[in-house]
Amino acid sequence: MMQFEYKVEGGDFTNAGNASSEVKKILKKLNVSPKITRRVVVALYEAEVNIVAHAYRGDIIVEIDTEKIRIQLNDEGPGIDSIEQAMTEGFSTASEQVREMGFGAGMGLPNINRNADELNITSEIGKGTNLEIITYLNKEN
Amino acid sequence: MKIQELLALVDGKVVTSSDYNSYDIEYGLASDLMSDVLTFDVENSILITGLANLQTIRTLEMSDIECVIIARNKKVTPEMIELANEKQITIIDSPYTIFRISGILYENGIKPLY
Numbered sequence: 102m103m104q105f106e107y108k109v110e111g112g113d114f115t116n117a118g119n120a121s122s123e124v125k126k127i128l129k130k131l132n133v134s135p136k137i138t139r140r141v142v143v144a145l146y147e148a149e150v151n152i153v154a155h156a157y158r159g160d161i162i163v164e165i166d167t168e169k170i171r172i173q174l175n176d177e178g179p180g181i182d183s184i185e186q187a188m189t190e191g192f193s194t195a196s197e198q199v200r201e202m203g204f205g206a207g208m209g210l211p212n213i214n215r216n217a218d219e220l221n222i223t224s225e226i227g228k229g230t231n232l233e234i235i236t237y238l239n240k241e242n
Numbered sequence: 243m244k245i246q247e248l249l250a251l252v253d254g255k256v257v258t259s260s261d262y263n264s265y266d267i268e269y270g271l272a273s274d275l276m277s278d279v280l281t282f283d284v285e286n287s288i289l290i291t292g293l294a295n296l297q298t299i300r301t302l303e304m305s306d307i308e309c310v311i312i313a314r315n316k317k318v319t320p321e322m323i324e325l326a327n328e329k330q331i332t333i334i335d336s337p338y339t340i341f342r343i344s345g346i347l348y349e350n351g352i353k354p355l356y
Contacts, residue, residue, distance in 0.1 A: 114295075114297065115296060115299070115321075117296075117297060118297065118304070121300070121304060122300070122303060122329075125303070125304070135306065139283060139304070143280045143305065146276065146280070146300065146304045147280065150297070166324075169347070201295075202276070202297045203274060203275055203276035203277075203293045203295070204275075204276055204277055205300070206275050206278075207276055207300035208275075208278070208280075208281075209277060211279060212277055212280055215281070241248070
């Protein structure tokens with residue numbers, strides 16, 4: 102199994118997407134199909150932007166084995182009040198700055214969900230949010 | 243549609259140095275919302291947008307979209323050009339509005355996805 106770790110800073114829009122870009126490079130090198138690669142990096146990118154947009158800082162841990170890609174995103178931040186509400190398309194608490202960057206329309210978590218084979222979210226108010234995104238390599242969607 | 247042909251139609255200017263000769267555009271979308279762009283999963287597509295920042299280029303990278311038209315001559319930053327060149331993405335500047343560019347491309351056979 103391979104493991105990669107990345108750090109993400111809240112508010113750092115210049116570097117938002119760096120981790121996703123690195124992961125895309127790795128998946129390409131490993132000859133993962135373009136379709137699966139796209140699903141993984143789109144989900145990861147939305148999640149990475151979420152950390153930049155909402156949290157103070159976060160870690161991304163990517164584990165790749167022969168069966169699946171498991172991505173964990175753990176952030177220190179305000180947490181999500183209602184995960185059910187956050188999963189609803191159109192619901193957003195994003196700032197004006199986030200909207201100016203082309204995000205914050207309440208599509209992030211639904212987009213992640215659409216591109217993940219499994220998505221697990223836990224969150225604690227005042228502490229942070231943890232996401233687990235799993236994509237299976239042998240399952241073309 | 244080849245990018246060379248498109249440039250004449252939208253009075254466009256390529257501001258990147260990526261090689262675009264082999265890129266054949268079939269589908270188009272116009273959006274300033276990057277989450278919308280990230281749902282667009284067809285090959286050979288082009289984005290028409292008024293949003294000119296680094297995340298525009300990052301979004302194209304993740305979506306496998308190799309070409310973007312920035313409408314109404316918005317300022318394309320050196321950082322955007324550098325990232326686009328690294329990722330083999332072509333940025334085209336056009337003085338026309340998103341509405342006009344979309345109309346021209348649609349009329350010339352570029353297809354919508356939804």
